[in-house]
Amino acid sequence: METATMLPEVTAAGVIIKAVLILAVIAAIAGFGTYIERKILAFMQRRLGPQHVGPYGLLQLAADGIKLFTKEDIIPQHANKIIFAVAPVITAATAFIALAAVPVFPDFTIPLLDIYVPSIASDVNVGILFVLGMMAAGLYGPLLAGMAQANKWGIIGSARTAIQFLSYEVVTGLSVLAPIMMVGSLSFVDFNNYQADGTWMVVYQPVAFVLFLIAGFAETNRTPFDLLENEAEIISGYVTEYSGMRWGLFFIGEYANMITIGVIASIVFLGGYNDFWFIPGWIMIIGKIAFSFFFMLWVRAAWPHIRPDQLMWLCWKVLMPLAVVNVVVTGIVMMIIG
Amino acid sequence: MSLEQFKNRNVGTQNYVKLDLDHSPTSGWCQFKQVVKRTFKPELFVGLWVTLREMGNALFRGKMHTTQYPFEKLPISPRYRAIHDMLRLMESGNYRCIGCGLCEKICISNCITMETKYDENQRKEVSEYTINFGRCIFCGYCAEVCPELAIVHGQRYETASEQRASFSLFEDMLTPIDQLNLQQEYQGFGAVSPNADENIKKTPLAY
């Protein structure tokens, strides 16, 4: 509490600078994520991946960007044009709004202008719920995109969005509930401080961690649950009719969501940004986020994806009861111990 | 695999390995057991391990599979039937083609056109010889029928060009005279088989 009073006052200019910073850096990282994904998937399949544009293909990102920006922007004739144009923006915007309540980068003061830039753009005291809620709102992007494009693959994609959302959202909430009960707060900072003694939340809540990971995969449409845009079954699902930068916005949003899930998993379950032995905290948090990003790619390379009915079966009949039991057991144990 | 086995096309009667599929559970307890078994079997982690191992193999043990095609090429079989080559006689450097016209005759897609005339030594000379590669189906009959092994299938399979005519003239297909020593005898379709001597029998003349 005392350190909180020591911090300089957060001004509007600081928050705006922070917002621009998040937007620029995370968008760049999200774009760069496509390169990393292609490279790692290639290595896991013993291929080389992109490597002709720039050294080791590093400039592939720029080439893709140029391609996306110069591609013709097509809106189908019978599509609902307004909704069709709004949908990709929803995905990208909510992904970045979610990042507003997440601590990314350390706080610092700009020397000459004397503007204090906080580490969290908007320090709401219900951070974790805000982030999850905003990511949930992001699912409107695929839903509206699928419904607006007058394409049957799109409709199937958005129907799958609806069922996937309704299935995993319950699991996400309930799996995070048990750690919230232990910490007694919804703020990311409190989660971090709770694990300051070096014992990670995973040790207390392994079941919740696994459940959260599974739900996180569903939330970011990553491979075991990439029902919305599964090429083999429904062409491209909700992005069938999209081209150019509108299509690109969906993927910036998806990769930003992957980073957000990585941040939540590392702060809530994996010890946050506390120092670990001799390693400083900021390296730890970057390492954890990077590993969770890598883990998502790893899973994509290794595991097959499941059918929609299997997803519903898994979420409603297996994961949700497990999560409820986990919450009840946590409550009983807390009552006995504390 | 022996030749006999290889040629056996009776697909239905061969020995198949049947997968040991579990029977679908009947009672509730069986279903529960199946769920528990599937949940706690480390199969998913086996999958993760396999991909990680292959990544290690690719990165650190040089087991990358990629052939960087325009820069490196895989060897192709001598029996590969790509753009035709016209071979020369090693001794004199003349082209082998005697202008018999068999290839033109046998060509099933009618893509070979040739014109011949007698030169000053009363020897048949090929005055014009083209193959229409817009029609050629690379069946290899021309190479098989050629009595002199003059027209053969070469190894040039990169056939993208600005014009169809780019490969199709006699001069283009003929071995360049300065590369005569590099000319390889053809191993593929229609070539003399390695045990040709054994297969030669006396011609039965005494009818």
Add this chain to the structure above:
Amino acid sequence: MYEFVAFYIFAIATTILFLITVMSKNVLYSMTSLAAGMVLISGLFFLLGADFLGVVQLIVYVGAVMALYAFAMMFFDATKDVKEKQQNPQLVFLLGGLMALVFVIMFSAPVIGDNIQALYPVVDGVGNAQAVGMVLFTKYLVPFEVAAVMLLVAMIAGIILAGKKMDYSLTKCEAIDEEMSVELEKGEE
């Protein structure tokens, strides 16, 4: 100052969006504006410092409207306008106007009477979630539990409605059909 500007932005946007929800003939427009309006209402909660309620508004209504979308997807062609069948537009107009009037009077009367006071004002040092929890589990315990039981009833009813033929396997349906026909014949005999 910021709050002032933000309040009017949120308020005007919410009103316009809900107007679109009511007025539009296109399912997609009205559903989308409904969802957007619900999200913007959570902005009003954040402005008031009720972070927890704002987030709950966000999470609950995002899911609820998503379920509505699922129904809209099943019943309507989203790219075409819905043709409404209105028997008596005057009556609808009259009743709607009356209801709006009643609501305006209901909510503006205490404002004019100037006798509003916050029963549970935001306390410093007590988090939103704690404050909501305290009120829910002390003063409003009975309504809360009744609501929980009602939701449970609704859930069980939903499961029973949906699960009537859950043991009816599509892959084995022929066999079951035969069994049923045999049974029917027995019954007739």
